[in-house]
Amino acid sequence: MPDSLRRTWALSRKEFYQIVRDPSSILVAFVLPLILIFIFGYGLNLDTARMRIGLVVLDQSTEASRLASAFAGSPFIDLVPLDRASDAARAITAGAVRGFVVIQSDFSARLKRGDTAAVQVVTDGSDPNMAAFVSAYVQGVWAHWLDVRDAELGLPAQAGIAIEPRFWYNPAAISRFFLVPGSIVLIMTVIGALLTSLVVAREWERGTMEALLSTPITRREFLLSKLIPYYLLGMASMSVCWIASVTLLGMPFRGSLWALWGVTTLYLAVALGGGLLVSSVLRNQFNAAQAALNIAFLPAVMLSGFVFEISSMPAPVRAVTYLFPARYFVSSMQTLFLAGNVPRILLVNCLYLFAAAAVLIGATAYFTKRRLD
């Protein structure tokens, strides 16, 4: 065996021993993924169930009562009949309803005249997300009611189009299906960046670096011996995540495993490069972990599109998301799980990840000094 290969192997083996003997790395690589997957898979759910909405009917006409029963019949709404608008205001303040609908007294009269009929929708703006749902549901019921009424009266459909939404790739619009690929990204970030941010700094802090530097090892051997074990750990963890997602959570996986392997390899290279870079520059475990948390982990949570939709962010923030590799990995993972091998998306993502990995590992090599000063 050539010298260089033997030294790399010897150092990698040492790193493996340290990983295996340190319960925290095993926890992070194998237990944390399962916990996260179950939290995102079962615990956290962004789908909305039935909502309590108040209804105040001030018009005694049949038209109004038919609209009221349309609301009552909606599968998304738990209707709370109320007598006066002031009662409704109290109910919303008390949190008893998420919003309320008032059918004004001139409702049927205006409808007959062909005017814009007055239906007031009040929502609880303290939770804007919920408020948007309330307004959308109410509008949906209203639109449907109008269609049915027009059909009964023999009138042509208003716009001539009936909208029937269909969600491709995730027909039931189950939030778990896009949260789980995102949570795998989080796990890879933790293993790649947080664990490795500690490893070089640890050698400096414990004084083992000084002894290592006095042996014939080269910079490349040293870096490889840090990259290889953590890459393998990351891959092992990815396998656990994949198996758990597909078997336990019933996630679809429409891409190929080869593509998954390729993208994961690239992302791990980015994350490992980042972790090792902060570790080599800061040479202090605490500082390095803090830095990795801020430049890798938090962006992976907030700016990757994993939970928070990138397209709904303000333009400057949206521009910033392009800087963080996690974004590209989230998009690749969601594509692979839900859509399949889409070369146009995957190739662009891979290209970026490759460039980022090259820059970060190159910088780490630059900052890895063969001397103490």
Added chain:
Amino acid sequence: MDAVAIRLESLVRRFGDVTALEGITADFARGRITGLVGPDGAGKTTLLRLIAGLLAPSGGQLRVEGLDPTVEGDALRVRVGYMPQKFGLYEDLSVQENLNLYADLRGVLGPAREQRLARLLDFTDLTRFTSRRAGDLSGGMKQKLGLACALLGEPNVLLLDEPSVGVDPISRRELWRIVRELAAGGMTVLWSTSYLDEAELCDRVLLLQDGQLRFAGPPGELTARLEGRVVQIRAGGSHRKLLQRALRIPGVIDGVIQGQAIRLVLRDRISVPELSSLAADAGAHVLSVKPRFEDAFIDLLGGGPGGESSIARLMPQVAPGPFDEAVIRASELSKRFGNFVAADQISFAVRRGEVFGLLGPNGAGKSTTFKMLCGLLTPSAGRAAVLGIDLKSSASRARQQLGYMAQKFSLYGNLSVAQNLDFFSGVYGLKGRARTTKIAEMVAAFDLQRYLPDSSETLPLGFKQRLALACAIMHEPAVLFLDEPTSGVDPVTRREFWTHINGVVEKGVTVMVTTHFMDEAEYCDRLALVYRGQVIAAGTPDALKSQVANERQPEPSMEDAFIELVHRHDREAAHA
């Protein structure tokens, strides 16, 4: 082959504005052991790192085995074995795994590998411990493992940075035996040390001070300069007081307590009349004795710190109080950690103005007892009181009265020296002008001025200890707890510490100290020998020594007494 293995020519190394090495010119002969001695911060570690190619010189020439470490590092590293000061091996790997790693890194392969590993294990007596994790080894075994790893590549040059710090006397002797054999085989050895009895064992010595080479040559040459200038006074009574008086005599530049006598170094080879009268007062004579390297070392550095403590001058006299007979009292103190009994019914009382020492091997329960007495650990049973204040019920009131210096450096490493002083003065409630004055006094007394802006983590060990002591006494405590205050510090700083301790005791401060230096035990008024959680003997140093005196050993040293008392206890325990 060239007889010179390492050649330094006007070697300079600077760190920012600080010059760590200032134009060192020296040659190191092949197959010799060269001792690198000097006080802390003298530049010993920097020099070794330069030779190992771990640092680049700022100026001058350096050739190791004919190679330039900066340019030909790869070729050099194969020929140099380096053992850093800090244990550089992996504590979570076993002895065998560490050895395998270094064998692979250094390219020790094939049949030679097994043979060499077996030989080194045998050499270092670690064969029985190959499967033990390095972190679980004792200090001495760790150092031997470090040495074995540095030796794996069969280097031509061996660099050892303070290999014997924290190593028990028996392991130290073994390390020397190993290194001697290696040098006899043609290896060039550089051994940096702050133990001066070790310097005497080297073939040649390089003495550094403040980055400058003060002496290069055989240790005997330096020692010979002091012929006729070293004397002993053998007397009974308090050696500490006698020493303090002797050190005040002009013409006496250094002094230590040595067994039943005090040992003094004189400035000139003439007799000092004050000394003779001092001896006469004590009913003894002044005897001329053979100089040691330590005497010469202190002489070269301009003498010891003298008998006056700059700190003691600043401390107020502690007024007598109702607890003078038992300023510190331990009553049947016990501490259990799970099933392990760390301290077992320990009782003693320390009088006001007394230096009380806790002596014992590592893990004997010294630190546990110590921590219970200053309120850092709650006893499982028994009572600990300082100045009559029970530490269990009112620890914080007691702590205002006591100063504590921890064994490990426990100041804030990231804060500068000035910030640490500022912080601790605030913690102890010093305010306004009093605070500024106190800090200025401490800076002056401990010579900390030039280090004020540096982060305290980067200070040389001796200065760390000084800073720690400064922080412990800023609030002028009546009781001082010092846990291994002189572990690893150089002889000049050790003397300085004891001068301060002796000085503050004169002011009525009560001092409790733990130490593993047997000669330091002689400075204590009374001692308690702690072994396996129990006090197995207590009394004055002389009383302890006389307990073990017999015909074969009429005048045992403190070390002899210590070993004998421990053995006796073991024998009794075996009988019981």
